[in-house]
Amino acid sequence: MNDDTGRALDLLSSRRFVTLTGAGISTDSGIPDYRGPRPVDAPPVRMPMTYQEFIASAVNQRRYWARAHVGWSRMTTAEPNAGHRLLTALTRELVITQNVDGLHRRAGQHHLIELHGRISEVACLDCGRRTPRSAVQAEMSAHNAGYADRHADATVRPDGDVELDDTSGFVLPTCAACEGRLKPDVVFFGENVPKERVARCLDAVANTAALLVLGSSLTVMSGLRFVRQAHRLGTPVVVVNRGTTRGDDLATVKLDLGVSEFLEGLYSERSRIVDERADSFSTTGAGTGDSTSITA
Numbered sequence: 687m688n689d690d691t692g693r694a695l696d697l698l699s700s701r702r703f704v705t706l707t708g709a710g711i712s713t714d715s716g717i718p719d720y721r722g723p724r725p726v727d728a729p730p731v732r733m734p735m736t737y738q739e740f741i742a743s744a745v746n747q748r749r750y751w752a753r754a755h756v757g758w759s760r761m762t763t764a765e766p767n768a769g770h771r772l773l774t775a776l777t778r779e780l781v782i783t784q785n786v787d788g789l790h791r792r793a794g795q796h797h798l799i800e801l802h803g804r805i806s807e808v809a810c811l812d813c814g815r816r817t818p819r820s821a822v823q824a825e826m827s828a829h830n831a832g833y834a835d836r837h838a839d840a841t842v843r844p845d846g847d848v849e850l851d852d853t854s855g856f857v858l859p860t861c862a863a864c865e866g867r868l869k870p871d872v873v874f875f876g877e878n879v880p881k882e883r884v885a886r887c888l889d890a891v892a893n894t895a896a897l898l899v900l901g902s903s904l905t906v907m908s909g910l911r912f913v914r915q916a917h918r919l920g921t922p923v924v925v926v927n928r929g930t931t932r933g934d935d936l937a938t939v940k941l942d943l944g945v946s947e948f949l950e951g952l953y954s955e956r957s958r959i960v961d962e963r964a965d966s967f968s969t970t971g972a973g974t975g976d977s978t979s980i981t982a
């Protein structure tokens with residue numbers, strides 16, 4: 687263990703902390719990130735469609751939904767990994783995730799805010815009606831028989847869609863109530879996170895003893911703002927990320943480490959402290975010697 691890892695474990699093992707996660711916690715589940723290191727010969731990652739592009743035309747909406755339709759099965763086969771599960775075991779404080787994959791929820795995270803929404807929900811832009819994505823997927827399959835199979839080899843992209851250029855023949859899904867335009871209920875680039883959701887996160891960061899950032903480049907302001915707030919308040923910040931982040935200068939400790947690996951270390955450290963407390967309790971002979979009631 688190097689000195690920085692030791693400092694990070696010291697900071698977090700006996701303190702309450704709020705966690706902010708990004709795409710890096712889900713790469714072990716097979717969902718790619720945008721800005722992680724990649725092979726030099728890999729094609730550049732195409733950034734997702736912005737809100738303004740999506741709204742601009744039916745052609746763009748068709749392109750979005752055709753790609754998302756083909757990529758969906760790969761998104762739904764992803765399972766929570768050790769990192770998601772360890773975090774659930776480690777904290778009942780707030781976890782703020784920038785991910786839309788729903789994996790923290792599926793790992794049973796106790797107190798969770800999905801800052802950018804969830805890809806498994808769809809909203810109508812015209813009447814606001816919400817529909818599960820699975821229903822929209824079924825509608826798209828019915829109107830575009832064989833489409834997903836014909837494009838099954840397309841490269842999967844971070845937000846659950848694929849590389850696919852010719853989408854002209856794809857029949858768009860529409861709202862079952864008003865035949866309006868459907869959009870996944872996630873915050874697109876160029877769109878704002880709902881104010882009330884941000885306020886709940888800022889409040890939690892203001893009232894915790896430390897902030898832990900896991901697997902995020904912090905390029906997006908909606909995540910970076912929590913690191914800035916913690917720093918302003920003098921709250922310790924630990925950043926665990928492979929590669930540089932926009933918050934490195936604000937971090938009390940920055941670790942260039944895998945998320946799961948770090949959380950395994952934190953889990954062991956917590957367990958060691960609990961065992962030590964239990965030992966000292968029984969060896970000092972306090973109370974009746976019944977150490978089974980001691981918890982972390």
Ligand SMILES: NC(=O)c1ccc[n+]([C@@H]2O[C@H](COP(=O)([O-])OP(=O)(O)OC[C@H]3O[C@@H](n4cnc5c(N)ncnc54)[C@H](O)[C@@H]3O)[C@@H](O)[C@H]2O)c1
Nearest residue numbers: 708709710719720721722785786787844902903928944945
């Ligand atoms: N899984 C998802 O839901 C998903 C995936 C990609 C992007 N997005 C969206 O795009 C935006 C991207 O911002 P971001 O900061 O979350 O992602 P990002 O791609 O900008 O940064 C991810 C960072 O994690 C690091 N990383 C990858 N695997 C890691 C691991 N196992 N351990 C430690 N570090 C690891 C990468 O090097 C990179 O620096 C988010 O707002 C999110 O909404 C979501």
Ligand SMILES: [Zn+2]
Nearest residue numbers: 810813861864
């Ligand atoms: Zn509608």
